[in-house]
Amino acid sequence: MRYLAHTEADRRAMLKEIGAPSIESLFRDVPEAAQLRAPLDLPDRMTELEVDRAISALAAKNRSAATMACFLGAGAYRHHVPAAVDHLIQRGEFLTSYTPYQPEIAQGTLQSLFEFQTQVALLTEMEVANAGMYDGSTACVEAVMMANRLTRRQRVVVSGGLHPHYRETIETYGRFGGFTVVSADLDVEGRENLADLIDADTSCVVVQNPSFFGQLRDHQTLGAAARAAGALLVCVVTEAVSLGLVTPPGAMGADIVACEGQSLGNALGFGGPYVGLFATREKFLRQMPGRLVGETVDVENRRGWVLTLSTREQHIRREKATSNICTSSGLCALAFTIHLALLGEVGLARLAEINHALAVGLADRLAAVPGVEVLNNTFFNEFTVRLPLPAAPVVEALAERGILAGVPVSRLYPNRPDLAGLVVVAATETNTKAEMDHYAAALAEVL
Amino acid sequence: MDRSQGRAARPGAGATTEPGGASHRGLQLEEPLLFEQDSPGRSGVDFPAAPTAADRLGGLRRKSGVGLPGLSEPQVIRHFTRLSQKNYAIDAGLYPLGSCTMKHNPRLNEKLARLPGFAELHPLQPMSTVQGALALMDELARWLKTLTGMPAVALSPAAGAHGELCGLVAIRAALEDRGESRKRVLVPESAHGTNPATAAACGFSVESIPADARGRVDLGALRAMLGPDVAALMLTNPNTCGLFENEVVEIAKAVHDAGAFFYCDGANFNAIVGRVRPADFGIDAMHINLHKTFSTPHGGGGPGSGPVVLSAALAAFAPLPYVVHGPDGFRLVEMAEGTAKSFGRLKGFHGQMGMFVRALAYMMSHGRDGLHQAAGDAVLNANYLLARLKGHLTPAFEGPCMHEALFDDRFLKDTGVSTLDFAKAMIDYGYHPMTMYFPLVVHGALLMEPTESENRDSLDRFIAAMRELAARARAGDAAFFHEAPALAPRRRLDETRAARQPVLRWRPPTARRVAE
């Protein structure tokens, strides 16, 4: 077996050194009842070529977004990732190292995470950011639990514009973690008034900008209302590229920001692994979940970085930790950092402008199709359209024509027949004008 | 030659130092932060001009700049290449971190995970267009169920701790379903910190079970703690002392007789995979760290993946989504339907697909026979370390061990050298330190997990280095240990300073001065 290191002679010699007759004898603590009685029903080893063939055959059964015109968003976005990113994250020193517990020999990972924390704080306009969470949805529920700890309250108000997977995740944690989730009605057009739902027991209000339906909204007033009631404002962003163009959560008075970082550096990958961005105010630092990298010096007074404030974490605080998170999303955070380093200030601004302009162009093309209505008056690179027919079959029919036309809202809200005609549509820099023309023409044909 | 790349090669060579106050040492190149290399206006990515159109931002255009530095692509490549060279990695050598399972990461798996047919799939594409991805998830599930002997598996948890949460929430849902509100979870004192943290996050109170003199759960103490208000036992097996819980069948029976569930932490499943099915020792749920047992890369702290196998009693409560096979092929169930009592969703989308591809490639490459051999070799290697270090370091418990060998710090008694000093000295001998001060039940613990990836030569060299270090400590060379590491990119770092005055982000020098 190509990954195993020993010959049979090695094994015999080593067993002799140990004083054991066989490898099996080393398993003598396994009780009789737990020993394997029949061979496992699995195939034997395969060569690299055989495995490559078998798994490539499964990949070939998929129709990837790269082979179609992809207008899907709803929490995961197809962007062009510069080739340098994947090259760098495949360096073995990054790929095959552990969480940087030994700072003397992990400065590469530590410095890049310090850069990541800085980038996230700058993007969100918040004071401090951690070294990453699993993804946007889990960052969001961690933000909620942090708000509960900070306010010592157990009632969470959730916007009707929050990604439904994020809301469902909060509901699961709430049901078993002992907090109440008050979910506002679905808010396609960004008109809800969440301030009315805040009461003296409310720990936080969770909003998303742009919303799940693409709508932009200034949450400054809501944040003030929350604070007046002793609650916090949690802002969610699922499209990190929007932060290059849109007013960031920090400028809207957010207390905690949870963001999906996939858009920068990370492939769609059928939903994961991604990386969650998590930022807050400095005064809330001690209740923050996740790892933090801090600057210090070594004994020769040379600048360096270490994992710090670890007493918040499970390996020290155990049942009193701020979170149970351990392994996080380090390599995805590195990819994010490299992509953003390549973009820089002008690159990110330009990328965001292009995304927005293309989405405006697509919205106008689709609005011109008879029977199709664009529901957003504001958006970044994603908006919601209402079709005169149930959307799911239309999306299937367009997939036949090589177009991933959007996410039918019915896939996420199957119990809302009133929303069956809605599709959430996104455009990014990967979409060409020809693709958009093709989409509009094909939609007109299908309807 | 006293200059390197136009910068001072040696301190005091009379030239500039990098921001941060350090100088290059030969080809050990110092690397400033990205933010210290800013040329405003520069970018490493080219774009066409944006089409001009009136914006639809509704007045919410970002007013201030972000503050990102501008670098070219070659600068960025050089920056991260230099940073990478400050890291130790499995690719460079033996990485004996106990309980972390730093085994070889096959590159075929990286190639396959990047196939556009997986990497370029949007999670919400029509299911008719992702049949291969769903088939892969189904096949991974089949392997995991077969290897553990369990009837069901939830694939969505993002890492081990997230899997623990999944398992405990399923247990809580099952208890509620039968009208019980048991509140206590029992956790051995040797457990990984995620266990108590997870139990607390699920609203349980946590109680610690003492270990016996053999490094295993004290069965008598456990029996005395069990009662009608105990929801679950969380037990790692093989345990964190690297030992198989030889009374695990009795433990499981006692737990079940008390009406509680047996949650097994599968962090050490790599020791027994292909040889022992956890179902056969009575578990109800267990997470599997794909980044340990099935070798998806650790990536400097993730991503991981933590699927959870579930017993028949818990299967109905499994989280959403899950894959089913119907007349039209595979389908993801994203909303609770039919008789399932799913406890709901644990995260967005469907799980760590990129890790699923890598893990399945690893399993198929090994096959049934290769996994059996891998576990055997992992245990062989740990026992080889134990046997050959026995007279030099002090084993915490009698062997044989499983996949990792645990030592305590008795061999350092009266030397003035601590476990930490010993670990840092290993760096100067060319090795990454082992896990230290864990598990908590052993004083000054040194936990070494060589994994099956190491050949005998590699182990022999490591053993020689450990013996020499132990001899050096006993010979009274404490100063060497206190100074170590001397040969790493950094020497010991001031963690007290980092924690007392946290600096968690870069700020422009002017802002820094104002803050000070």
Place this chain on the structure above:
Amino acid sequence: MSDIRFTEDHEWIGMDGDIATVGITDYAQQQLGDVVYVELPEAGRKVTKGGDAAIVESVKAASEVYAPVDGEVTEANAALSGNPALVNSAPMGEGWFFKIRVSDKKQVAALMTEAAYKTFIAGLK
């Protein structure tokens, strides 16, 4: 603060009228190592003997500080938030944690005297 008493959890308590000052002992700070952070109770909080009152952290450990007696917090040592090292340099002085208005002075009298505490820690070594 004429009479200082001690607990088995290594807190000290010094009385001044109805008000007691509470801190951790020199032995405790030595065991902890460099203190990097102290979380203190806010004024007005009621504490009970043996209940959590503060948290003291080193780089690798966090320890609860318990209230040695029942009472109400009147003041926390603001100097510790900017300079937690005071706990190491002057545990029995400037490194005090908080002051409480004591509900029942008999609880104080029941604690160890300095001599008793010295004997107690000698037994721990």
